[in-house]
Amino acid sequence: MTTMSDTAVETTDDTESRIDVAGLQEHLLGRWADLRREARATAGKSAFHKIEGLSKEDHRERVLDQCRQLAAIGQVHLGFPERLGGGNDPGGNLAGFEELVAADPSLQIKAGVQWGLFASAVLHLGDEAQQDRYLPDAMDLTVPxxxxxxxxxxxxxxxxxxxxxxxxxxxxxxxxxxxxxxxxxxxxxxxxxxxxxxxxxxxxxxxxxxxxxxxxxxxxxxxxxxxxxxxxxxxxxxxxxxxxxxxxxxxxxxxxxxxxxxxxxxxxxxxxxxxxxxxxxxxxxxxxxxxxxxxxxxxxGRVSLDGAASNASKLGLQIAVTYGNQRRQFTGASPIDEVTIMNYGTHRRRLIPAIAETYATHFAHDRLLDLFHSVFSGEEDTPETREDLETTAAALKATSTRFALDTLQEAREACGGAGFIAENRLTSLRADMDVYATFEGDNTVLLQLVGKRLLGDYAKELKGITPGGMARFVVERAADAAYHRTGLRRAVQNITDQGSARRAAGHLREEETQRALLTDRVDAMVEAVAMALRPAQKASPEKAAAIFDAHQYELVEAAKAHADLLRWEAFTQALSTIEDEGTRAVLTRVRDLFGLTLVERNLAWYLIEGRISAQRARTVTSYIERLLTRLRPHAQDLVDGWGFGQEHLRAPIASGIEAERQDEARAYFRALRASGDAPVSEKSLRGRDGKGKPKGAPATDSSAARDGSTPNPS
Amino acid sequence: MTTMSDTAVETTDDTESRIDVAGLQEHLLGRWADLRREARATAGKSAFHKIEGLSKEDHRERVLDQCRQLAAIGQVHLGFPERLGGGNDPGGNLAGFEELVAADPSLQIKAGVQWGLFASAVLHLGDEAQQDRYLPDAMDLTVPxxxxxxxxxxxxxxxxxxxxxxxxxxxxxxxxxxxxxxxxxxxxxxxxxxxxxxxxxxxxxxxxxxxxxxxxxxxxxxxxxxxxxxxxxxxxxxxxxxxxxxxxxxxxxxxxxxxxxxxxxxxxxxxxxxxxxxxxxxxxxxxxxxxxxxxxxxxxGRVSLDGAASNASKLGLQIAVTYGNQRRQFTGASPIDEVTIMNYGTHRRRLIPAIAETYATHFAHDRLLDLFHSVFSGEEDTPETREDLETTAAALKATSTRFALDTLQEAREACGGAGFIAENRLTSLRADMDVYATFEGDNTVLLQLVGKRLLGDYAKELKGITPGGMARFVVERAADAAYHRTGLRRAVQNITDQGSARRAAGHLREEETQRALLTDRVDAMVEAVAMALRPAQKASPEKAAAIFDAHQYELVEAAKAHADLLRWEAFTQALSTIEDEGTRAVLTRVRDLFGLTLVERNLAWYLIEGRISAQRARTVTSYIERLLTRLRPHAQDLVDGWGFGQEHLRAPIASGIEAERQDEARAYFRALRASGDAPVSEKSLRGRDGKGKPKGAPATDSSAARDGSTPNPS
Incomplete structure (x- = not known):
């Protein structure tokens, strides 16, 4: 309703931009492109696909057998030492592993249990003799x-x-x-x-x-x-x-x-x-x-769940957007053609910001995987990088698994009843992903861990605190906390300009404005929690624990803000690596949408803390609406860019049958009108013979009638 | 962090208040208490319970057979005419019907298809001869x-x-x-x-x-x-x-x-x-x-889904809160006892506001059921009450089904891995409730319908609009829209004081303040959308459709705000019917929590529109945190008040076994300490022999170690 004061958006010329889909697909395969391609080919084979409705007994046997096949292929051995037939390629191993979710999340996790947990415990916690003794049988599944x-x-x-x-x-x-x-x-x-x-x-x-x-x-x-x-x-x-x-x-x-x-x-x-x-x-x-x-x-485990959750979000969105681009429902301005549902404002709102967040999740995961590889390959294995890795993995796993659940649910609802039918996979994927939110570290506990790491910067001020579980943590962290702050930032290899953090928000479309808003929020929230915890220094253990507890919620919110910043920075950094101009222009808008969605989500905070004026705040939502309209033509390209084929989607509603049905229906009505045999509607008759509509009656035109949405049968 | 300026909360004395649980249970059974009791007894019988893991074929036969048993009991015939053996009690019929969700949502919906849709179509759309011809066989399930x-x-x-x-x-x-x-x-x-x-x-x-x-x-x-x-x-x-x-x-x-x-x-x-x-x-x-x-x-159908969704939320929360009150995890201030997880700030935040919203949902449903009964019993069957009923049902169904899904997910995650095990029912209930969000009217479409009804008040200003699907609707609605506004309000029988709506927010705990904030938001949002749609009057059909589309999202938000107000008003009205002072005092705080949660959720709007100052806005969250702390001791009573027994919960984690396990573990350690045979921890030894901890090492005390939450196996 408010006129955009940020008129810069009007003058850009990227409306002409087009995504080079094939190029984007290639780009997104990333550092371990060949391994991902190979793993996707495996995940696309019917032998590895989940069969919906199998009894748990049959499903378990099927997945065990699939694991045996994986062991035979050897793809799952990449992370093990070369002397035992492995590839000594921890990053590549995970890259391939997380693609298995497209075949069946049970397969991904069963493989994860065998090679990522059981065998990895021997690998990482055992000595060389123990590795030699137990790993060969674990690797080839002789010993599940x-x-x-x-x-x-x-x-x-x-x-x-x-x-x-x-x-x-x-x-x-x-x-x-x-x-x-x-x-x-x-x-x-x-x-x-x-x-x-x-x-x-x-x-x-x-x-x-x-x-x-x-x-x-x-x-x-x-x-x-x-x-x-x-x-x-x-x-x-x-x-x-x-x-x-x-x-x-x-x-x-x-x-x-x-x-x-x-x-x-x-x-x-x-x-x-x-x-x-x-x-x-x-x-x-x-x-x-x-x-x-x-x-x-x-x-x-956490690193790979982050990647798998990202892939699950992609699958769900690609199914829902493909269907939304074929499905028509209710007439709009045209009296004949019904509106493609992706053209509805509410539909854009539920799906396109999720596409943007999925891109952010993807790029953040790429950076996490780089960090994981540099530590576990030994390229850069220091206490510092290990701690960065742990904190970043905790922040991103907690964020992406939650996001995948929300996204799959949104995708399922966006497909209506069809989304609830198991063969369309959305409910099945969501059910399988559910436990990702609590296993390999409960998301809330992980975010608390991240929050405590962030508090490290402020811990010196808390020195001398009296004992008490969580209170003590902060103090002891303080000793070697100096590098945490930059360390965490370095995880996405982008040191932000602290100087700009507190200046008034400029144009929302500007990268520096978004960065300043997101960075400032993390800093200010951490500082606020740290300040609030100060009284714990002089308190009894019980009182100190109560003070920490009272600020748990804010600490978790600060950790989420940190994860948001990590993702935004990763997305921004990735933009500079995209060579095709059209692709980069569109993805830059997608990044803007992600950034502004984060600001909108926390708008009250920005207002209360005086970071954004009420006048500026009004423009956030209208800018988002504008971005959604501009990105809508690119929605299909954006989901296609993820590179999953029908062998991965396997959802009839995303196969093109909806378009066929719609085309058949429209052809039928076109022919009927042409034949002259079409019945006349009572409504139009009433219009024609001058009766008009009875006084006081509700709307009688078909679009109004359609607005009376009606009980769907169960 | 900010000191509460609203100090009134400090001086109230309801911290001593206790809920009369038995009295509350009785009160909540409401108008059709006997029918609900009877239906709950039915739902508590093992013959009607869902068996997890049954093949769909066996499950379908089981539910068909359960429906036959229901037909024999006759409970499901209450809504049919007395001349055909029914009870002519539409409200009582639904009251009983919606309790079946505790047995198996499939049973509720299969019964709904047979008696609520198929037979009801004959009842409501057929003439008396057709009712006589087809209803008996439909009622006794001779004809499914x-x-x-x-x-x-x-x-x-x-x-x-x-x-x-x-x-x-x-x-x-x-x-x-x-x-x-x-x-x-x-x-x-x-x-x-x-x-x-x-x-x-x-x-x-x-x-x-x-x-x-x-x-x-x-x-x-x-x-x-x-x-x-x-x-x-x-x-x-x-x-x-x-x-x-x-x-x-x-x-x-x-x-x-x-x-x-x-x-x-x-x-x-x-x-x-x-x-x-x-x-x-x-x-x-x-x-x-x-x-x-x-x-x-x-x-x-929509009315009963609202009730069923409310019941599903109750079941999920009762399971999660009962478990949360027994489960202990991580040590807090005490070096020995672990903390009951309901005592964590994050746990309170995820469960107690949901309890409050469930109470609001319950009371709003009661009012909806009254309205339904008055229309369908013929007590007050007018076009006006019918339209109120349709709009209120749309608003509440869309809100409560969405809420049930979120609540069951929150409950499942709050129970960690145990929440994911099927026998604990949370995932099963959630999966069954999923489609409630899109059947019997897609929630988004229903909210648009509500939004359009709200726009009716402003439609006169839009008169003369050029044709175009949604645009025309608003205009034609205008003719008879004069009563909508009050009509919708009357649905909860509580005309708000319009005069107070725009005055600055007073004390947040005051009922009138909450009412003013919530009412003002609905009015202002509807007005804003109506104003934004004005240009559609002079626009081409295509342009008019585009304008409507551009404001769909806001229209849906306005409809949600309306549903929030309906629920808050119903909750507030219900408080006056509770005689026990302690119960009323606690539930008044619960209502405050609900009201303030709504304000917090939309805080940015209140700030942007100048309804709340930044200073006041800060107190919203801290007031909520304070309310959560105060309500925490009542959490179990609040969920027990809903009156479901173990025969309805049927979740092992809510049966008391968690408390048994915790007690056994604590007794073991107590005995071990007493015996003197307990091993000494390496950590404490290092403390004793003066070695201390190595310079630069991370925290070594057990609580810090615990903070390092770790990979759970999959």
Whole structure:
């Protein structure tokens, strides 16, 4: 309603711009293009596709068999050492791995359990002898394995797990034991049926001292002559988790251990060893740092979920936009042609900002994958890059998995009843993606972790705080926090101009304005939380905990703002790498849409904090509406740019049948009108014979009647 | 961070208040308490419960059999005429019906298809002879039926359906015909397998004139000797919709007709008759009004979905809050006890505002049900009340179904991995509720309908507008729009004080302040859209359509604001009916939370429009945080107040086993500490022997370690 004061948008000439779709597809394949192409070809094969409606028993067997095929191809071995037949290419491994989600998310996650968790625990936590001993069978799936970390009683709180591994110097064995029901290992993929071994996390106790959580290699089931898993071994027990809200191709289950003995040498020994006499040694003196280092080596799960969530969003949007460009509903200005639903303002609003955010998610993931590769290939493996990687992975995983769920739901609703039919895949994908929000680290807990890292910058001011769980964290972080701030920023390799952060918002379309608004928000929110936490310094532990708790919500909001900035910076950086002018021009508008959507989402904050005037704030929404109108002609190109084919979409509504049906209907009416046999409508008759419409009656024209949307049958 | 300027909240004394849970349960059963109790008893019986993981084939047979049992009980006949064995109690019928969602949403919807759509079409659109002829078999399920309205090509646009019913005076028959693929009837419950008849909506053509959409009774399948459905009758064809994203206990399917002939007397004749010679007559002269009247008689579907969605939200929240009150995770101030997760700020934020909104949804539904009953019982059946009912049903259905999906997802995530296990029901309920957002009227289309009704008040100003689909609607609405505004308000029987609407916001806790803020927003938004549409008056049809399209999003936002106000008013009105002081005091805070949450959600609007100062706006969030802290002790009572028992929840995590597991674990550690055999932690040793922690190492205390949330296995 308000006239745009930011008239710059009017004068640009990119309305003529066109996306070079083939070029964009190639560009988006990114650094590991060949591996992605290969993985997409695999994911496009029917042998790897999810069959909707399979019983969980059949689905589990199918996915196990698919994993065997993957093992045979060897694509999943890229991340393992070359001496064992791997490719020593951690980034390329994940790039290929996350494409599997297009075939069946259960396959992606089952493969992730086997190679990304179980075998990776041996790889990252074991010594070379242990790798040589256990990895070959894990890699070729001779030994399907479970990753037995989580316990019923301690989901995200791994440090508190209660399973014990007590060393017995007499026999030179560890005794793995589950002391109570809440210490059962829970939700473990492969544990329900297929695993014959597990990497079990337990409190290592030797000589009366608990050295904290370590990982142990524990056989759990017999292997039958045909290679399949048989009964539990003595002392091992468990249950099948049964049906889940999705991912039913995976046999999740529970495990417990009753005085199960394993050899001393099956403590995975990279970060902690026990000598025959029970003496504990570790290359990392601090138990806390040791714990973080061990768990940090398993960050690749979060990295790959970020990529998989990005792909799931793409699939959902490509299905919904393709359908929305063919589907017609209700007449508009034309009395004959119905309106293509992508042309409705509400439809643009629900889908095009999601396209923009998906691009941001994509580019941010590319940067995360670079960082992951540089650390895990050893190219740049420092404590600093490791911490950056962990924080960035936490921020992006929490953001992209939440976004995928929202996007798939929006896509499903945008397709109406057709979106609810399983064959159109949207509900199935969403159900499978649901648990991505809480596994590999609960999203809320991850965002708190990110928030606490951000607080590090301000921690010096908090020095001297009295003890108390979360309070103490901040203080102790302060010692080596100096590099966090820039470190986190460097994760997207773009140092922002701090100087410009607080100047009044200029033209919203300008990159620097968007950057200033987004950067300023992170800085100010972190500072505000840090200030609010100051009274905790002089408070009792209880009071300090209460103060931290009272600001948890704001801390999480600050972490989200940080993730938004990371994504925006990654998108912006990516623009400079696009050579085709038309593509770059359109994607620059897409980036603007993403940036402005972030500002609109948090508009109240900008207003309250005086960063944007009410006058300027009004223009945010109208600018967004304008961008949506301008980007609408590019919507199909934008989703096609992601490069998924029909073999990945596999949704009948995105196959072109909707256009065929619409064309057939319009041809029918055209022929009927031409034939002269078309019945006359009572309404037009009333118009013609001069009766008019009865006084006081509601609208009688067809478009008004159509506005009376009506009960759809169930 | 900002000190509350609204200090009134400090001085109230309701912190001592307690909810009388039993009294609240009784109160919330409402007007049809006995019928609800009876229906809940039915829903609590295992014979009616959803069995997770059943094949769709078995699930469909189970639900059909459950429907037969319901027919035998007779509870589902309450809405039918007494002369046919019904209860002539439309409100009571829906009250009972919507409780079935606790047993299995598929049962609720399958019953809804049979009695609420198929049989109701005969009841509301047929004459007495047709009711006598067809209702008994429909009521006792001798004839399972489909409600064949929606077509593949026209989801929410019923006026444009393409199936024809052409009258042939020679044989005195109608010929039902499907001209092309897009005109197949689609997503019809019962059509996949069980229906032997259908109420088919088609364009009635006689003597060369199309009189618009009418409903016909059409047998579609043979009835086998055992009473089950056999093959399609000649000329009828169809397909099974197969697996869906949920509600797989219902056999949705497609139907098409190839020159199928039915007797003249099977046109359901209440609103339109064709004489033997082909002469068409109707008691409603205007075709538009006739169409709306016919469809309006089927509004009960939307009313009941509103109630069912409310119940689903309650079930989800009761499960999540019960679990959240037992589950402990991470240590806080205490070095020994872990924190109950309901005590986390983030957990309060995700669940308690949802409890408040569920109460608002509940009370608004009560008012809607009153309105429905007064219209359909004939107590107050006027065009005015019918229009109020339709608009209110559209507003509330669109709001509560969306809310239920968000709430069930939040509840599922709040329960972590346990929330994803099917036996805990959250994912199952959510999957079943998914389609509630788009069936019985797509939520976006419904909100547009509401928005257009709101625009009626301003329509006079738009008079003289040039033609064009949506533009014309507004103008023609204007003629009889004078009562809409008050009419809609009267739907919640609470005329607001318009005079106070624009005064500066006073104390946020004051009812009048909340009312003024919420009312003002609706008025101002509608006015703004109306003003923005004015240029459409002088525009070409294409340009006018473009102008309307450009403001669709704002129109939908205005409709949402209206629904928010309806819910807040209903909540506020309900407070005065609660006699127990403690209960009323707590629920008043819950209402405040709901009101302030609405303000917070739209805070940018209030700031931009100058309704709230930046200073005041800061207090909104801090006031909400304070309310959350104060309401937290009442969370369990609030969800228990809804009165669902374990037979309705049926979620192991809400059964008390979590508390048992936690108690067992704590007892174990207590005993271990007492025994003196507990291993010493390496960390504490390092403290004791003076080594301290290595310089530059990260935090080493256990709480810090716990903050490093870690990969959960998949």
């Amino acid at each position: 394995g479970a990753f037995a970390m989580t316990e019923i009683g301690h989901g995200s709180d791994v440090a508190s797990i209660a399973t014990t591994a007590t060393y017995d110097p007499e026999t030179e064995e560890f005794e793995i034991h589950t002391p109570f029901r809440a210490a059962w290992k829970e939700y473990l993929g492969n544990a329900g049926l297929h695993a014959t071994a597990a990497t079990v996390f337990a409190q290592l106790v030797t000589r009366g001292v608990n050295h904290g959580v370590h990982c142990f290699y524990v056989p759990i089931r017999e292997t039958r002559p045909d290679g399949s898993a048989g009964d539990f071994l003595p002392g091992v027990g468990g249950e099948d988790d049964g049906l889940k809200g999705g991912l039913n191709g995976i046999d999740n289950g529970r495990l417990h251990f009753t005085h199960v003995r394993i050899p001393r040498t099956d403590l995975l020994a990279r970060y902690g060893q026990v000598a025959p006499d029970g003496t504990y040694t570790s290359p990392i003196e601090s138990p806390g740092r040791r714990f973080f280092t061990m768990l940090g080596s398993l960050v690749q | 039926g489909a409600f064949a309205m929606t077509e593949i090509g026209h989801g929410s646009d019923v006026a444009s359906i393409a199936t024809t019913a052409t009258y042939d005076p020679e044989t005195e028959e109608f010929e039902i015909h499907t001209p092309f693929r897009a005109a197949w009837k689609e997503y019809l419950g019962n059509a996949g397998l069980h229906a032997t008849a259908a109420t088919v909506f088609a364009q009635l053509v006689t003597r060369g004139v199309n009189h618009g959409v009418h409903c016909f009774y059409v047998p579609i399948r043979e009835t086998r000797p055992d009473g089950s459905a056999g093959d399609f009758l000649p000329g009828v064809g169809g397909e099974d919709d197969g697996l869906k994203g949920g509600l797989n206990g219902i056999d949705n399917g497609r139907l098409h007709f190839t020159h199928v002939r039915i007797p003249r007397t099977d046109l359901l004749a209440r609103y339109g008759q064709v004489a033997p010679d082909g002469t068409y007559t109707s008691p409603i002269e205007s075709p538009g009004r006739r169409f709306f009247t016919m469809l309006g008689s089927l509004v009960q």
